[in-house]
Amino acid sequence: xxxxxxxxxxxxxxxRTFETLAERADAEFVFFSDGKESYWDQRxxxxxxxxxxxxxxxxxxxxxxxxxxxxxxxxxxxRADVIVKCINGRFALPVTYxxxxxxxxxxxxxxxxxxxPQTAFHRATFALTRFLYRHADAIAVYGPHVRDxxxxxxxxxxxxxxxxxxxxxxxxxxxxxxxxxxxxxxQLRIEQRPVVLYVGRLDPAKGLDDLIQAMSRVGDLSPVxxxxxxxxLKDWLAAQCLAAGVEVRFADYVPTDQLYRWYxxxxxxxxxxxxxxxxxxxxxxxxxxxxxxxxxxxxxDSVGAAAGxxxxxxxxxxxxxxxxxxxxxxxxxRLLSDKDYARQLGEAGRQEIALWTNERMVGGFLxxxxxxxxxxxxxHALGSxxxxxxx
Numbered sequence: 520x521x522x523x524x525x526x527x528x529x530x531x532x533x534x535r536t537f538e539t540l541a542e543r544a545d546a547e548f549v550f551f552s553d554g555k556e557s558y559w560d561q562r563x564x565x566x567x568x569x570x571x572x573x574x575x576x577x578x579x580x581x582x583x584x585x586x587x588x589x590x591x592x593x594x595x596x597x598r599a600d601v602i603v604k605c606i607n608g609r610f611a612l613p614v615t616y617x618x619x620x621x622x623x624x625x626x627x628x629x630x631x632x633x634x635x636p637q638t639a640f641h642r643a644t645f646a647l648t649r650f651l652y653r654h655a656d657a658i659a660v661y662g663p664h665v666r667d668x669x670x671x672x673x674x675x676x677x678x679x680x681x682x683x684x685x686x687x688x689x690x691x692x693x694x695x696x697x698x699x700x701x702x703x704x705x706q707l708r709i710e711q712r713p714v715v716l717y718v719g720r721l722d723p724a725k726g727l728d729d730l731i732q733a734m735s736r737v738g739d740l741s742p743v744x745x746x747x748x749x750x751x752l753k754d755w756l757a758a759q760c761l762a763a764g765v766e767v768r769f770a771d772y773v774p775t776d777q778l779y780r781w782y783x784x785x786x787x788x789x790x791x792x793x794x795x796x797x798x799x800x801x802x803x804x805x806x807x808x809x810x811x812x813x814x815x816x817x818x819x820d821s822v823g824a825a826a827g828x829x830x831x832x833x834x835x836x837x838x839x840x841x842x843x844x845x846x847x848x849x850x851x852x853r854l855l856s857d858k859d860y861a862r863q864l865g866e867a868g869r870q871e872i873a874l875w876t877n878e879r880m881v882g883g884f885l886x887x888x889x890x891x892x893x894x895x896x897x898x899h900a901l902g903s904x905x906x907x908x909x910x
Contacts (some may be wrong), residue, residue, distance in 0.1 A: 521545045522888060523599035525590070525615050526629070527552035527607055530559070531775045532804055534568040535687040539877045540884060541570035547599065548572035551587045551611040558720060560749060562772050584609045594618035601888050603659070606630035616651055625891035628652070629682070629884070631661035631801030631823060633668040638797050649673070656891035659884050661802050662827025680890065682883030684802045684827070685875045690776070691811035692869075695783040703784055707768045713742045713855050716785035716814070718778065718805045721750030724798040726791035726819060728759060732844035733791075733851055735763040740855045742766075747773050747781060782812040786861065787854045789817045790824075793841045799823075806830060810872035813865040817850045819843075835871040836864060 522540075528550050529537060540546050550572065554565040565574070577587035590611055594602070595618060602624050604615040619626040628651060635645055652658065652674050659682040660666050666679045704710060715734060719725055727746070734744050744760065744767045753769060760767040773781060782788065788809035792800040802823035806816055810829075816836035818825040830836035837854070839846040854861040 520601065520888065520892065521599045522547070522601050522603060523594070523597045524548045524603045525594075525608075525611060526550060526605040527556065527611075528554045528559075528574075529566045529568065529572065531563055531566055532686045534566050535690075536685065536877045536880055537570050537572075538568050539881045543881060543885060544888070546570065547597075549590065549593055550574045551577065551590055551608055552585060553577070557582075558722075560720075560772065563775060586610050590614060591618065594622070597622070597624075599624065601625045601627060601892055603627040603629060603884070603888065606632055612651070613647070616655075623895075625656040625888075625895040627657045627659060627884075627887050627891050628655040629659045630669075631665055631684070632799075633665045633801065633823060633826065634794065634799040636797050636799075641797075656894050657887040659887040661823060662829070664823060664826035664828075665801075678890065678894075680883050680887040682880045682887070683875055684804065684807070684824075684829075685877050685880040686804050686807045686811075687877065688807075688811050688872060688875075691779045691782065691808045693779050695780050695812075699780055700784060703780055707743075707745065707770075709743045709745075709768065713740065713786035714745050714784050715742050715851065715855075716745050716747070716781060716788050716809075717790070718747040718773075718781070718788075718808075719790070719803075720748050721746065721752040721756060723752065724792060724795045724800070726793040726821075726841065727752065727756055729793070729819075729842060729844045729847055730789055730791045731756065731759050731763050731765055733847035734760075734765040736844070736848035737851050737855060738764060740852070742786070742851070742855055743768060745770065745781070745785070747778075778808060779812060782809045782814050785809070785812075785814045787817060787851060788814045789847070789851070790822050791817075791819045791839075791841070791847060792821045793819065794821050802827065806836075807872055807875060810835075810865075810868040813862075813869040815854050815861045815865040816868055817847065817854070819847075829871065829875060830868075835868045 575587040575589045577585045579585050602619045658679050661684040747770045749771050790803045800822045806824040818830045819841040821841040825838045832838040837850040
């Protein structure tokens with residue numbers, strides 16, 4: 520079974536996923552972006568791995584519309600049996616679907632969207648997006664929350680397969696030496712005080728104003744807020760922290776292979792994302808990363824990792840309502856004031872994340888591929904082993 524996998528880029532957290540897929544199927548990857556998406560820190564770069572792939576050249580018509588003419592010819596001449604496409608790409612998505620239909624090849628869609636954006640563009644194109652959902656031969660999704668959203672839009676449940684969203688756990692579970700921890704504390708000038716950590720873009724959709732308000736309510740516990748990431752809000756956030764009496768440290772950029780040390784430093788990791796007209800957190804892989812260090816996680820209910828079952832309130836982490844600083848402060852207080860509870864919750868998260876592997880994720884992809892191929896051609900080439908990944 521030959522697969523053509525069309526997606527925007529290969530980020531650092533997808534290298535092992537694509538390598539695992541290439542180990543289990545004859546897969547070729549085509550990347551249609553140059554890595555200049557607004558959400559992507561270009562210092563991360565775009566990656567290459569041990570799988571057959573190429574990046575297509577192209578040009579921008581608008582800041583969000585990149586044309587890659589080579590994609591048309593690549594799709595027209597492909598010998599792949601099944602075509603897999605991610606949900607993004609204003610040019611690449613409709614072109615890939617159309618070419619798959621013209622070539623009469625099964626089309627598998629991969630998506631993490633669980634709330635349709637409400638910008639003018641997205642409202643105008645919702646009918647087309649829903650058409651793709653309903654007419655894809657199969658859909659691979661990040662988690663059950665996306666499956667439920669698609670079912671509500673009229674997609675048949677038997678065509679939806681969960682490709683459990685994962686990272687390379689081994690890259691984030693590495694032990695941290697005490698001397699490295701002490702050096703990082705000295706670098707940040709935080710001594711032995713508790714650390715509340717956030718990693719990601721400094722963006723309005725991340726709910727960081729709620730986090731600052733929550734931190735101001737637990738000031739008696741002397742925590743330090745550490746924000747790792749860049750974005751338009753840095754100066755505004757610094758002013759907010761000063762006004763609220765919250766001690767904060769900014770780290771504009773940390774290389775991805777060093778992040779595990781920052782997670783190990785944290786007393787609590789928080790992802791307080793909020794719903795905006797343009798964005799609802801599809802997953803939040805920083806949650807996966809943090810759990811590998813046994814850090815207790817707090818996520819808002821607007822985070823896909825919570826809605827999708829990785830962070831389960833009181834079991835593998837704490838889940839709080841979005842835009843609710845009081846609830847977030849109560850969760851922080853519990854973790855910072857009860858070290859035994861925080862340790863138990865962090866260990867439960869560590870045990871849970873060990874189950875969310877690239878092998879499991881790829882199993883979901885292949886189950887979708889097998890179903891799509893059967894649906895369109897009646898093929899059983901991939902065997903029955905993947906049917907167990909069907910949800």
